Amino acid sequence: MSETHRSGSDGPLAIICGGGNLPLAVADAVSRSGRRIVLFALKGWADPASVARYPHHWARVGQFGRFCRLARAENCHEVVFIGSLLRPSLAQLRPDWATLRLLPRITALFRGGDDHLLTGVAGIFEEHGFRLLGAHDVAPEILVPEGQLGRHPPTERDSKDIERGLALIRAIGPFDIGQAVVIADDRVLAVEAAEGTDGMLARIADLRGAGRIAGPGRIGVLVKATKPAQDRRVDLPSVGADTIEAAAAAGLAGVAVEARGAITDDLGKMIRAADAAGLFVVGVPARSREPA
Amino acid sequence: MSETHRSGSDGPLAIICGGGNLPLAVADAVSRSGRRIVLFALKGWADPASVARYPHHWARVGQFGRFCRLARAENCHEVVFIGSLLRPSLAQLRPDWATLRLLPRITALFRGGDDHLLTGVAGIFEEHGFRLLGAHDVAPEILVPEGQLGRHPPTERDSKDIERGLALIRAIGPFDIGQAVVIADDRVLAVEAAEGTDGMLARIADLRGAGRIAGPGRIGVLVKATKPAQDRRVDLPSVGADTIEAAAAAGLAGVAVEARGAITDDLGKMIRAADAAGLFVVGVPARSREPA
Numbered sequence: 001m002s003e004t005h006r007s008g009s010d011g012p013l014a015i016i017c018g019g020g021n022l023p024l025a026v027a028d029a030v031s032r033s034g035r036r037i038v039l040f041a042l043k044g045w046a047d048p049a050s051v052a053r054y055p056h057h058w059a060r061v062g063q064f065g066r067f068c069r070l071a072r073a074e075n076c077h078e079v080v081f082i083g084s085l086l087r088p089s090l091a092q093l094r095p096d097w098a099t100l101r102l103l104p105r106i107t108a109l110f111r112g113g114d115d116h117l118l119t120g121v122a123g124i125f126e127e128h129g130f131r132l133l134g135a136h137d138v139a140p141e142i143l144v145p146e147g148q149l150g151r152h153p154p155t156e157r158d159s160k161d162i163e164r165g166l167a168l169i170r171a172i173g174p175f176d177i178g179q180a181v182v183i184a185d186d187r188v189l190a191v192e193a194a195e196g197t198d199g200m201l202a203r204i205a206d207l208r209g210a211g212r213i214a215g216p217g218r219i220g221v222l223v224k225a226t227k228p229a230q231d232r233r234v235d236l237p238s239v240g241a242d243t244i245e246a247a248a249a250a251g252l253a254g255v256a257v258e259a260r261g262a263i264t265d266d267l268g269k270m271i272r273a274a275d276a277a278g279l280f281v282v283g284v285p286a287r288s289r290e291p292a
Numbered sequence: 293m294s295e296t297h298r299s300g301s302d303g304p305l306a307i308i309c310g311g312g313n314l315p316l317a318v319a320d321a322v323s324r325s326g327r328r329i330v331l332f333a334l335k336g337w338a339d340p341a342s343v344a345r346y347p348h349h350w351a352r353v354g355q356f357g358r359f360c361r362l363a364r365a366e367n368c369h370e371v372v373f374i375g376s377l378l379r380p381s382l383a384q385l386r387p388d389w390a391t392l393r394l395l396p397r398i399t400a401l402f403r404g405g406d407d408h409l410l411t412g413v414a415g416i417f418e419e420h421g422f423r424l425l426g427a428h429d430v431a432p433e434i435l436v437p438e439g440q441l442g443r444h445p446p447t448e449r450d451s452k453d454i455e456r457g458l459a460l461i462r463a464i465g466p467f468d469i470g471q472a473v474v475i476a477d478d479r480v481l482a483v484e485a486a487e488g489t490d491g492m493l494a495r496i497a498d499l500r501g502a503g504r505i506a507g508p509g510r511i512g513v514l515v516k517a518t519k520p521a522q523d524r525r526v527d528l529p530s531v532g533a534d535t536i537e538a539a540a541a542a543g544l545a546g547v548a549v550e551a552r553g554a555i556t557d558d559l560g561k562m563i564r565a566a567d568a569a570g571l572f573v574v575g576v577p578a579r580s581r582e583p584a
Contacts, residue, residue: 110506111477111478111479113478113479113480116478164467167467168464168467168469171463171464171466171467172460172463172464172483174463175456175459175460175463175480176479176480177460177480177483182485185402185403186403186405186408187403187405187468187486188405188467188468188469188485188486189485189486190485190486190487191464191469191483191485193474193480193481193482193483194479194480194481194482194499194504194505195482195495195499199495199499203487203491203495207486207487207491212486212487213486214402
């Protein structure tokens with residue numbers, strides 16, 4: 001499938017870039033594969049220095065009409081969304097005319113969780129003639145692989161915490177909620193919702209500082225996985241060296257992510273960070289997520 | 293059943309008092325019913341002024357031998373735990389001799405969630421000849437009743453959020469996790485785990501302050517309910533005027549608690565706080581928690 005996507009038969013690939021290093025990682029990978037790309041950099045999110053390395057246009061969140069016009073002029077038919085973008089509020093949108101006409105529908109999409117919003121936005125792109133691809137479809141090298149990734153292995157206790165975390169993520173899947181939980185010694189310490197993974201890990205660090213999490217030494221696992229209903233084209237969870245550092249600051253023993261269900265901008269850097277901090281990092285096979 | 297408990301045939305009731313106003317509310321209610329009580333006040337948690345109003349002993353968390361000795365000398369056979377007590381760390385315990393002998397077992401109880409810990413501790417009391425009762429068994433007036441409790445009714449949208457919140461609490465029940473969630477306009481904003489309800493509501497206030505929760509005006513509901521597996525004798529969720537104030541500070545529209553599944557030290561004060569702040573407060577029938 002990725003061969004087809006990389007063939008270039010559909011013109012250059014439009015990459016809509018949010019924040020972080022993932023957009024450049026994807027742009028580099030697709031570019032290496034020989035396909036032309038055009039970046040659509042989101043103002044306030046995308047990194048100008050990275051964007052400058054490729055043909056690009058700047059746009060604001062909400063300028064859907066501008067995107068359609070420019071992408072068609074560039075002969076782009078396939079689109080990838082990649083990079084961080086905090087859920088904007090409706091009030092923060094600066095809609096252009098095309099977006100304004102869609103506003104009643106967009107307002108309805110804002111009622112509900114992230115999946116609901118993202119899947120709806122994806123649908124709008126498709127209706128306007130763009131084919132939406134997952135970043136991992138065009139750049140499979142960003143997917144986290146399976147197995148023990150760093151030097152440190154999880155203990156048996158850690159492995160039990162990982163299983164419990166995956167089961168919890170499965171149970172909350174229908175509620176279109178965060179993709180991460182923290183489990184320590186069979187106890188659920190945190191469930192991610194609107195605060196995001198960084199916010200959740202900062203909370204664990206605070207609780208530990210206040211003596212509300214027992215035990216000396218590193219304990220607990222950050223578990224990240226896709227939700228059952230997730231549209232993998234627009235919302236795979238991402239991890240990186242910063243995730244490892246936040247987990248280390250929270251006193252955790254390691255990080256487990258669903259193999260091929262999470263993406264990273266720099267696997268090597270993430271592994272080096274884990275090795276240096278003494279944390280394990282593992283890619284957990286998706287089959288662990290099947291109901292027992 | 294409560295008649296039996298209030299008969300006094302089993303000697304005075306031992307009330308182990310944690311923090312907050314609930315211990316005094318329970319002591320007053322049982323005392324009014326004519327049964328003698330002896331308070332066992334936990335140092336660092338129980339309020340000295342309240343405790344002084346009844347026959348009492350002070351003890352530290354972990355002085356199980358001291359409790360057994362004193363309770364037997366007072367001819368107490370029935371015990372109630374009531375009041376707040378943050379999960380202590382094992383290191384914070386100052387175990388006496390009886391507790392030391394139980395330490396391997398207590399250490400095992402500390403592995404896992406609150407239910408696991410509390411149910412295990414309850415079992416230890418029972419094995420030593422004490423009958424453990426729920427505070428609401430001896431003082432049913434502390435249970436939150438069913439129906440619209442204040443002046444403000446929930447909107448239809450709020451009612452949908454309440455149903456979603458109850459369904460989510462049911463889904464996470466097997467994971468021995470917090471008893472509260474926040475839902476706003478069908479979106480799950482927060483799930484309580486180790487941080488407690490106050491910590492969760494403070495987080496919502498922060499997210500709102502940072503513009504990460506859309507919309508002007510009050511929106512969202514705090515939903516509190518018992519977990520399916522919860523030992524109701526030791527761990528019913530509690531709410532009060534402070535809960536309303538924290539929900540108001542988080543910008544929520546109201547608070548929904550499971551009727552007869554949550555306790556309060558002062559229902560009238562809680563309702564007045566809700567009316568004054570413009571929030572609704574409702575007791576939701578337990579039948580709403582049945583699977584659809």
